[in-house]
Amino acid sequence: MADASIKKVCVIGSGVMGSGIAAQVANAGIPVLLLDIPAKDGPNRNAIAEGAVAKMLKTEPAPFMTPAATKLVETGNIDDDLGRIFECDWIVEAIIENLDIKRSLYAKIEVHRKAGTPISSNTSSIPLAMLTEGRSDDFKASFLITHFFNPPRYMRLIELVTSPHTSEEIVEHVETFVDRTLGKSVVWCKDTPGFIANRIGTYWIQTGVNGAFDLGVSVEDADAIVGKPMGVPKTGIFGLVDLVGLDLQPHLMASLQSTLPKDDPYQAIARIEPLIDKLIAEGYTGRKGKGGFFRMNKDGAKRTLEAIDLASGEYHVAAKPSVPSGAAAKGDLKALVEMDGKYGKYAWTVLGNTVAYAAALVPEISDTIVGVDDAMKLGYNWKFGPFEWIDKLGADYVARRLEAEGKPVPELLKLASGRTFYRVEGGKRQYLGTDGAYHDVERAEGVLLLSDLKLSSKPLIKNSSAALWDIGDGVVCLEFTGKMNALDGEVMKLIGQAAGLVAKDYKALVVYNEGTHFSAGANLGLALFAYNIAAFPEIEQLIGGGQLAYKALKYAPFPVVGAPAGMALGGGCEILLHCDAIQAHAELYVGLVECGVGLIPAWGGCGEMLDRWKHMPKMPKGPMPAVAKVFEIVSTATVSKSAANAKELGFLRPADGVTMNRDRLLYEAKQKALALAEDYKAPEPPDFTLPGPAGKAALMLAVTDFHNRGLATDYDVVVSEALATVLTGGDGDPVQPITENEMLALERKEFMARLNDPRTLARIETMLETGKPLRN
Structure with a gap:
């Protein structure tokens, strides 16, 4: 609390x-x-x-x-x-x-x-x-x-x-x-200059900038080497300097030079290249200025990314990095630093010097290596901390290369000789202390991580796309494991297995994972493949299977709590809509985005959103207000900008919880599930009183207006009409309520009709290739 x-x-x-x-x-x-x-x-x-x-x-x-x-x-x-x-x-x-x-x-x-x-x-x-x-x-x-x-x-x-x-x-x-x-x-942190993250981060940046100038490595290649292969954000070093501002670098340098000991390794590398001085003087201070190491050249509607040549100071169209592919590109650090020529030298210059500097600063800046690694991962968004980098290379390997270059080997690195800085012992992650002994990595009270539980347990059930884990106290966790946590038939199959297992032996289920994003929704690549081989019955079977799986969770004899963080799109949003309650991370970007690829929600999202908006506080009575609001949100593929915004959009209920610290999300979701389990009763199926053809006509008047104003494309109108058909109840009698199953049948029918349209295929292909919607 x-x-x-x-x-x-x-x-x-x-x-x-x-x-x-x-x-x-x-x-x-x-x-x-x-x-x-x-x-x-x-x-x-x-x-x-x-x-x-x-x-x-x-x-x-x-x-x-x-x-x-x-x-x-x-x-x-x-x-x-x-x-x-x-x-x-x-x-x-x-x-x-x-x-x-x-x-x-x-x-x-x-x-x-x-x-x-x-x-x-x-x-x-x-x-x-x-x-x-x-x-x-x-x-x-x-x-x-x-x-x-x-x-x-x-x-x-x-x-x-x-x-x-x-x-x-x-x-x-x-x-x-x-x-x-x-x-x-x-x-x-200790009370030392730059504390931890900026002390090491500034050294890392300076090493990267100096190395590129000295070795003749282009800014495009430098960022490609230091970025993804090392687990660093794609901005790399030069992109990061552009982001924070070139003009900040002289100030940081002056501050550290004045406060760091004269024998600190940073003092030996601190320098501002004449080109950087020139860029700053001419207003090229990065993204906040006219550009920096990179700039966007705008010619009317055309935008071209340009990069600066470090030798000539002239801009050119940014080139595709020429760094060799293979093991180095896949995160094999040893292969990266052992590449032939200037690329390998540059990789080692940045990586070797940075890890050596970090090792030399413990315990001066932090009592433990965990503090250093956490600071760099949390403050600079690195996937690995310096000591995790060393473990990937091998402490002895780093020491040998430093010795060969005539550089001092930090005492902490010597201490790790023949060992690793981290290990798993007795199901616990441990770190090497400055005393030469291993110590457990401690978690604060109220922090529960699935990655920790995995060290000492095996999944209850697992397949290629999902797994079930016992997280204690009678609660089971459903984890998605595919790329971008996309949803497919294997996920639906495991949900069906989970329903039986939890009902028999456990109290509750939490839907959670520790990926960057909760779920990007249905596997579009799989849908495209099925489309290309005309496997429409298989697709319809997947849609029906998803509907049955989500209903199995909704009406299970135990509570289901969703615990999303990051993006929860399409089918990832729909599984949350079927949960009894949600405990969301504050940074939740949730939405039903199917219309953007020419489809409509078909795993129950339409009905669930209608039911939520019908019960929203201050919602006017009658069938049309909730229908109009859901149509507005879903037809425009609206995605929340936070969990608070998700409540405003109806993706979360007013009573759903929000966790600010992501490390506490699983624990708080588990506590919510246990509280619900005490006197749990499954919900009653809803009936929908919908406005019918007259309501659909009213919705389409607005769409036609948008189309006439150039705000909706021809195919937007078609997709919107399919959505309007579902939300207004099809061609049935508006006086007669329709059941949840009838609503699901409408979703399936309209989904399959849109999937059979080549314009939907074009939208899916464009989304998979570019990550951006096609406006056809």
């Missing part, structure tokens, strides 16, 4: 970070006071803070999970409103990285804050001891560093730094709040 002691937060500084932190507090349902300096011009002295909130409503990706969250943000200025921090239970300072300005602000804060109120700085470079110099004992006891990563809504890492003076009670309050309420993963 959230820390009830923090009921209101004050954020001082409404720049990108400060306003983003304020938005995330509001996303969590907590009132926040956002202050900045008073505006110099005009009568509105709060204009700067107010402008920051207004700007966030136009920003993509959106800082607010729903525009309604802005109602929880109050704005003000530090001259007129600083006294209001007395109302707040946590004060977050996020102003400019200037020690004197921060100290001046702290002196003012100390006058107004309640004694014992936590205060933290979002600084990324100034040591804590310097920040609190000259402050009272109570201020020092209440002060810590909470370093968020940008953008605060989406980046899971928060680096937490304390001092010997910091109260344990204060730390507990703030840690609990940022973990459970704001959904962040806390990594404890």
